[in-house]
Amino acid sequence: xxxxxxxxxxxxxxxxxxxxxxxxxxxxxxxxxxxxxxxxxxxxxxxxxxxxxxxxxxxxxxxxxxxxxxxxxxxxxxxxxxxxxxxxxxxxxxxxxxxxxxxxxxxxxxxxxxxxxxxxxxxxxxxxxxxxxxxxxxxxxxxxxxxxxxxxxxxxxxxxxxxxxxxxxxxxxxxxxxxxxxxxxxxxxxxxxxxxxxxxxxxxxxxxxxxxxxxxxxxxxxxxxxxxxxxxxxxxxxxxxxxxxxxxxxxxxxxx
Amino acid sequence: xxxxxxxxxxxxxxxxxxxxxxxxxxxxxxxxxxxxxxxxxxxxxxxxxxxxxxxxxxxxxxxxxxxxxxxxxxxxxxxxxxxxxxxxxxxxxxxxxxxxxxxxxxxxxxxxxxxxxxxxxxxxxxxxxxxxxxxxxxxxxxxxxxxxxxxxxxxxxxxxxxxxxxxxxxxxxxxxxxxxxxxxxxxxxxxxxxxxxxxxxxxxxxxxxxxxxxxxxxxxxxxxxxxxxxxxxxxxxxxxxxxxxxxxxxxxxxxxxxxxxxxxxxxxxxxxxxxxxxxxxxxxxxxxxxxxxxxxxxxxxxxxxxxxxxxxxxxxxxxxxxxxxxxxxxxxxxxxxxxxxxxxxxxxxxxxxxxxxxx
Numbered sequence: 001x002x003x004x005x006x007x008x009x010x011x012x013x014x015x016x017x018x019x020x021x022x023x024x025x026x027x028x029x030x031x032x033x034x035x036x037x038x039x040x041x042x043x044x045x046x047x048x049x050x051x052x053x054x055x056x057x058x059x060x061x062x063x064x065x066x067x068x069x070x071x072x073x074x075x076x077x078x079x080x081x082x083x084x085x086x087x088x089x090x091x092x093x094x095x096x097x098x099x100x101x102x103x104x105x106x107x108x109x110x111x112x113x114x115x116x117x118x119x120x121x122x123x124x125x126x127x128x129x130x131x132x133x134x135x136x137x138x139x140x141x142x143x144x145x146x147x148x149x150x151x152x153x154x155x156x157x158x159x160x161x162x163x164x165x166x167x168x169x170x171x172x173x174x175x176x177x178x179x180x181x182x183x184x185x186x187x188x189x190x191x192x193x194x195x196x197x198x199x200x201x202x203x204x205x206x207x208x209x210x211x212x213x214x215x216x217x218x219x220x221x222x223x224x225x226x227x228x229x230x231x232x233x234x235x236x237x238x239x240x241x242x243x244x245x246x247x248x249x250x251x252x253x254x255x256x
Numbered sequence: 257x258x259x260x261x262x263x264x265x266x267x268x269x270x271x272x273x274x275x276x277x278x279x280x281x282x283x284x285x286x287x288x289x290x291x292x293x294x295x296x297x298x299x300x301x302x303x304x305x306x307x308x309x310x311x312x313x314x315x316x317x318x319x320x321x322x323x324x325x326x327x328x329x330x331x332x333x334x335x336x337x338x339x340x341x342x343x344x345x346x347x348x349x350x351x352x353x354x355x356x357x358x359x360x361x362x363x364x365x366x367x368x369x370x371x372x373x374x375x376x377x378x379x380x381x382x383x384x385x386x387x388x389x390x391x392x393x394x395x396x397x398x399x400x401x402x403x404x405x406x407x408x409x410x411x412x413x414x415x416x417x418x419x420x421x422x423x424x425x426x427x428x429x430x431x432x433x434x435x436x437x438x439x440x441x442x443x444x445x446x447x448x449x450x451x452x453x454x455x456x457x458x459x460x461x462x463x464x465x466x467x468x469x470x471x472x473x474x475x476x477x478x479x480x481x482x483x484x485x486x487x488x489x490x491x492x493x494x495x496x497x498x499x500x501x502x503x504x505x506x507x508x509x510x511x512x513x514x515x516x517x518x519x520x521x522x523x524x525x526x527x528x529x530x531x532x533x534x535x536x537x538x539x540x541x542x543x544x545x546x547x548x549x550x551x552x553x554x555x556x557x558x559x560x561x562x563x564x565x566x567x568x569x570x571x572x573x574x575x576x577x578x579x580x581x582x583x584x585x586x587x588x589x590x591x592x593x594x595x596x597x598x599x600x601x602x603x604x605x606x607x608x609x610x611x612x613x614x615x
Contacts, residue, residue, distance in 0.1 A: 155341045158308055159399075161328040162335040163355035163406055173354070177345040
């Protein structure tokens, strides 16, 4: 408190109230069983809903598939841009920021107009990986960019080349291990974003975790609140993972 | 170990010539230093030898073989970079055995070679440490061991000491020279630090504006600079413009003793270079000794064992200062404002024609 000052402490307190009061009310409402009774009935019911488990599994599968697409497509592109075309950085920044300014509903309309095949993909929930890739792009790009900037990629690559290594050996043995925390951070952020994504899945009629949560909320208010709390916990677990990995990196050591 | 020959190498960026038809031959086991100011092309030349930059024209031969079109990984050259370049995810030992590892050397041999080299650079007990646990000097020593682990034909050092503090730099300088002598690897060192170049090299190649101005032993570079830029760049020297006379250079109304002026036509525009260690001072005691010039002490700068005295020769513009280096215990007698006699052996100053001067 001595270091914060009274003004800062008040601002922090107000922010904490703003953040925690709705959350606490949601938790309280999720525990409400009518009258003055409180318990875990909503959670109990939720855990026995078969469609919820399958929706959660589907969302996690979509998150993993999206993360894999990001690793396969985005990471090599960023490494090559940093090594061989640093002048393209503004273009990368621009493209990575676009999903923030294009409304999801516009993106999904464009997607359905442009991507009409193949049937095995369009009819499958994994069709969602395409819009999810763009949805997660800004977060994944930012996390990877921080990791890459912390490395002197050019010097490390040249050092590896002067020691007789091929570019792929350098990427495999040097670059990827040093981007481990950035990669895990981007994957967990992707997971957090996709678990809570509603618009794309709802418009494209796929029953993901967020869609099911919405359906439940229309009929069972306390169960919806319980579901919200569970979604929060999942997202927080992902965020805690990011923090723990980041701290682990600081302890193991990185580039200087 | 190998000879290196750079032949007619040129390189331009966006129409700006960085290297201009440059030739340089290195003998087996030699340590040659590329010395010059920032932007003179020395790092570009090193990177062309390493294979990171393709020259616009010209060739690079190593041990008689043309390597101009070979990628860096195929050149068998060890390189130590200016920036700390150890792989952060690997211990010192793993960094050193990286080269043998990617070359497919058996693991036992990788480890024994890495341990031997860490011992050579005095870091055997730090083998398990990660780069962030090592000081800057230790990191550069590991980088040197790593470069040697590939048993390179040529060792390339790109300002490896520039990020280190002065004391560590001096220690590592001696260590690199010792290791280079022990291993006998032909070595190219890039630096802009003339003390580093003069103390470490078998020969120094002075560069400016993409050209090699002089390649010679450190002593020859210092004592007999072939070029006005070299004379200015290496060591300290007072540079006075004048005209040649027999055994003198006339600067304004005074004649400065300089035997080398006789090599130039009388009346020819020249510059005379007078090094501070050649200038002797005597207190003014009434009569001017033969060959001496009256001067006023302007300021003194203490360098420890030496003190540098700045002098203004009487009858010369204030801008034309000369300097004298004196043992510090003697320098107390020459305080700013004192009038003194300055003299030097007539054979000491270097005299160069003014049309040869390139900036």
